Amino acid sequence: MKITVMTADERIISLDVDPQEIVENVKALLEVETQVPLQQQQLLYHGREARNNERLSSLGVVEGDLIMMTSTDIRFRTGTDNLGLNPDGSAVNPRALQQHIRNDSHLLSQLRQSDQEFAQAILGDNLDAFQNILRRRHQERLQQQRIQQEQLALLNADPFDIDAQRKIEEMIRQRNVDENWENALEHNPESFARVVMLYVDMEVNGVPLKAFVDSGAQMTIISRSCAERCGLLRLLDKRYTGIARGVGQSAIVGRIHVAPIKIGTIYYPCTFTVLDSPDLEFLFGLDMLRKHQCEIDLKQNVLRVGGGEVSVPFLQEKDIPTQFLVEEKFANQGASASAELSSAKKAGSSSTPAPSTGLSQVNSTQGSNQESKIIRLMELGFDRATVIQALTLFNGNEEQAAGYLFGG
Known part of the structure; x- marks a missing residue:
């Protein structure tokens, strides 16, 4: 040395x-x-x-x-x-x-x-x-x-001392973890950076939106407020109400069977599940990605639609509205497990209820709790981006995130 x-x-x-x-x-x-x-x-x-x-x-x-x-x-x-x-x-x-x-x-x-x-x-x-x-x-x-x-x-220590041997085992394990961390920091430093989710510009029924492209979500989702802004609530089928369950749960208010979306210069028919969720505006899920033969090209950083007939670039971080970072917390915290959709028959209707299907990364209760944590930590003097990063690092644990922020 x-x-x-x-x-x-x-x-x-x-x-x-x-x-x-x-x-x-x-x-x-x-x-x-x-x-x-x-x-x-x-x-x-x-x-x-x-x-x-x-x-x-x-x-x-x-x-x-x-x-x-x-x-x-x-x-x-x-x-x-x-x-x-x-x-x-x-x-x-x-x-x-x-x-x-x-x-x-x-x-x-x-x-x-x-x-x-x-x-x-x-x-x-x-x-x-x-x-x-x-x-x-x-x-x-x-x-x-x-x-x-x-x-x-x-x-x-005595080699037959069980407690001492356990501590030695933990010491060796921790040393291996530290070496692994140092190697990652040296050879793969980008793995410690925050990953920005994939967004593209779309139009839904003529209204421009920032669409969250998520191949891990089984269905395409639109919030009730966004559907109202796009003039689609008049087409809402309330027979498809229920609860979406995943890392939490969110109310499903219905389904819009078909409406036009514009990607690039071409219009495509799209089906939406409507959620009563303030934390999610519009999510372009796997059902429509498959239907319109989409390709997520991360090398060129574009979304190709219709087998390549149109390509739109993914948005840079500076072009993504700050409030959309709330959506990213679901992905960053690993909330990609499929949720259940329980469809309820409309009261007094003899129609057959819609079949159950899957949904992911939808959770208004979780989002509300996370937003409360963000606000409380921001009141301690930290900016929003730093608070979100700390909460993501500790899987939403507010106390550990606060300790990390003060210790950093």
Whole structure:
């Protein structure tokens, strides 16, 4: 691992050492670099002198750490008080330490690559922020040191101790998870980005709409308010009322058997299930995708309809209305399981009720609850997009999302 040693005469030295190296051998390397005899060197880590027989790992030294070197020789002690660290990890003289690191272009370049936050604090003028980062990193190192000590104690525990073996198993599992996360972050960083759902511009009965294209939904859905805006409620067949069940439930107010939709420049007949849901406006489902031989081309980012006779581009995030993000929560939370549609016979009618079918990602109760959570978290000072992302990350758990927001 690489460590940085700051000497009393305002020099910064980078060393490549083994974590199990003893302090005396590190001093021997520094003697070559600084011409300060090994016996006259004092190495300080977080304000405490490191003894010659101690190993770097036992001191808690990790990759990129800073060690101060002083000397019992008066010739080498100039500036020690200015460049030292306090027991809490902060700098005795932050301005002098900041300027010292600025003067080392090699070290500054390394920091820009490995620790951008610290590099920005060094280059900035906010000494409080600089000191806070030093203190925080000190606490992180202490915490890591405690964890390492606990792990070492577990490894030295009685092999027949069931509790100890369970903790070792969990420690190994967590290490594998952390390695998997680091690999994903390095090789597949786009997997951590928020996925924007697929929307296209359509016209329903001559009214322009942003249609949510969802091949996981078994039926094409329109909300009651949207159907009213499009002038379609006059065609509503109320025999097809019931309850759509999935991650929650939503009232089905009926069905519109056929109405024109315009995709690109061509009109197509479409069947709609009408829901009394405030969180969903218009969803273009699998039934109509199949009927009109649609293709979702993610490479070209277009929806092809009618076997390719017309293509319309999927909307970019900036073109999607903010309120439509509520719809995306259903997809992000994995609410793609099929729901049940219970059709009820119209009172006094002798007609045969419509057969049951499937529906997905429809849940007005869930949407209402989620919107309440969003509002409460926004009242704590966070913007809507950040709140939605946090709730999505923790599957709608408000307390965990709040902890993540405050901790971030």
